[in-house]
Amino acid sequence: MTDTTMNDEAVGSDRGTQLRNQVVEGLMAEGTIVSAVVEAAMRKVPRELFVPGVSLDEVYHRYNGVVTKRDEDGNSLSSVSAPQVQAHMLEQAEITVGMRVLEIGSGGYNAALLAELVGPAGQVTTVDIDEDIADRASRLLAEAGYSQVNVVLADADGGVPEYAPYDRILVTAGAWDIPPAWVRQLAEGGRLLVPLQVRGLSRTIAFEHAEGCLVSRSSRLFGFVPMRGAGVHQDRLLVLRGGEVTVRVDDEFPVDSGVLEGVLDTPRVEVWSGATIGRFEPWATAHLWLATALPGFCRVVVDRTLDTGVISPPGRQSATSAVVAGGSFAYVTTRRTAEEMTLEWGVHAFGPEASKLAEQVAEHLRVWGRDHCGGGGPQFRIYPAGTPDDQLSQGRVIDKKHSRVTISWPQAATATAGQDVLQHTTE
Numbered sequence: 001m002t003d004t005t006m007n008d009e010a011v012g013s014d015r016g017t018q019l020r021n022q023v024v025e026g027l028m029a030e031g032t033i034v035s036a037v038v039e040a041a042m043r044k045v046p047r048e049l050f051v052p053g054v055s056l057d058e059v060y061h062r063y064n065g066v067v068t069k070r071d072e073d074g075n076s077l078s079s080v081s082a083p084q085v086q087a088h089m090l091e092q093a094e095i096t097v098g099m100r101v102l103e104i105g106s107g108g109y110n111a112a113l114l115a116e117l118v119g120p121a122g123q124v125t126t127v128d129i130d131e132d133i134a135d136r137a138s139r140l141l142a143e144a145g146y147s148q149v150n151v152v153l154a155d156a157d158g159g160v161p162e163y164a165p166y167d168r169i170l171v172t173a174g175a176w177d178i179p180p181a182w183v184r185q186l187a188e189g190g191r192l193l194v195p196l197q198v199r200g201l202s203r204t205i206a207f208e209h210a211e212g213c214l215v216s217r218s219s220r221l222f223g224f225v226p227m228r229g230a231g232v233h234q235d236r237l238l239v240l241r242g243g244e245v246t247v248r249v250d251d252e253f254p255v256d257s258g259v260l261e262g263v264l265d266t267p268r269v270e271v272w273s274g275a276t277i278g279r280f281e282p283w284a285t286a287h288l289w290l291a292t293a294l295p296g297f298c299r300v301v302v303d304r305t306l307d308t309g310v311i312s313p314p315g316r317q318s319a320t321s322a323v324v325a326g327g328s329f330a331y332v333t334t335r336r337t338a339e340e341m342t343l344e345w346g347v348h349a350f351g352p353e354a355s356k357l358a359e360q361v362a363e364h365l366r367v368w369g370r371d372h373c374g375g376g377g378p379q380f381r382i383y384p385a386g387t388p389d390d391q392l393s394q395g396r397v398i399d400k401k402h403s404r405v406t407i408s409w410p411q412a413a414t415a416t417a418g419q420d421v422l423q424h425t426t427e
């Protein structure tokens with residue numbers, strides 16, 4: 001990132017204030033900002049102070065973050081997240097005056113918003129693993145008048161014990177697991193917000209302590225740059241057809257690339273489920289439902305530059321949900337229906353058991369359409385690793401290094417409120 005003075009003269013200018021108010025009003029109109037306190041904080045803090053050198057139009061794009069550091073391959077290592085993402089997380093966190101808040105992953109701007117929300121009686125700590133980012137956040141926060149924020153350089157896998165306990169912990173990097181320190185450092189009655197990867201799908205989940213574990217209260221669909229340090233996680237990648245198709249496996253079910261060798265060259269079986277979805281309805285619960293229901297759940301990604309059409313994900317997407325079972329492989333797609341703006345879920349399958357597998361997946365899609373489409377989505381619970389099975393709640397169990405995650409599906413009418421929203425990414 002180049003720290004030029006491109007926007008300096010605009011700071012506090014009419015145009016900066018005007019764009020800031022426009023973003024806030026847009027976020028209110030779409031229902032992202034719902035509280036007066038988040039509205040007031042976002043109207044007050046000049047976002048441009050935290051991304052010097054970036055044009056005001058980029059700074060105030062409602063759905064785009066501003067990347068502040070990339071690795072040598074151009075992947076984003078850090079960003080100031082999109083206003084929509086930050087507003088959603090702040091609303092999900094329900095921060096009140098006097099709270100002690102830990103932000104994991106620093107950009108400066110969000111910490112300033114947190115400082116506004118907790119007021120002088122509260123305390124904000126922000127931690128980053130990257131010295132450049134921590135230094136930058138510290139300098140920009142001081143320049144913007146928020147030097148009361150504690151900026152810490154550390155791997156947040158261990159939390160930040162010196163300022164604990166926290167009423168709120170907001171994790172703003174994609175986590176694969178929940179380290180014990182976060183649970184320990186969360187105050188009684190506190191709330192942990194974490195973008196958690198579960199079977200390759202990521203969602204920002206608000207957890208609270210209840211019934212001897214952490215229970216999800218709401219979840220939202222947002223992606224963040226991945227966690228680095230001790231919590232880093234690599235999916236297993238099975239590269240097929242010279243790189244045209246990559247199967248991403250998040251957890252430990254036994255599959256290796258040899259199993260799928262040549263399977264995509266076998267005839268494709270197509271099964272249409274009859275389950276439909278409106279084009280603008282959120283799809284994410286369908287994928288999570290499959291992730292819960294199918295033991296061999298994974299994701300398949302197509303390289304569009306090598307695309308021969310062997311895999312056709314829904315619409316123009318380049319990735320979709322898939323499943324490996326024995327030597328067979330299936331993935332989920334959609335097709336138009338006679339009804340305007342409505343799509344039907346279908347399954348394409350390959351391999352010796354293609355028909356059986358396609359029918360199995362289609363049946364799960366029908367169940368989703370009947371019982372969960374439009375519902376509140378699943379409930380997640382986090383137990384420490386080693387918790388015996390008979391002490392876990394009902395549902396699919398996913399074992400991680402530090403925790404055992406259970407996913408259950410309350411009936412639509414009783415599910416937790418405020419769940420799936422359409423996805424925008426942070427950068």
Ligand SMILES: C[S@@+](CC[C@H](N)C(=O)[O-])C[C@H]1O[C@@H](n2cnc3c(N)ncnc32)[C@H](O)[C@@H]1O
Nearest residue numbers: 078080081105107110128129156172173228229
């Ligand atoms: C999306 S950015 C943070 C955005 C910021 N909270 C905001 O809203 O503007 C994610 C940050 O997480 C940091 N990060 C990644 N792994 C970390 C770790 N283990 N401990 C602390 N920070 C980490 C990255 O260096 C990066 O700066």
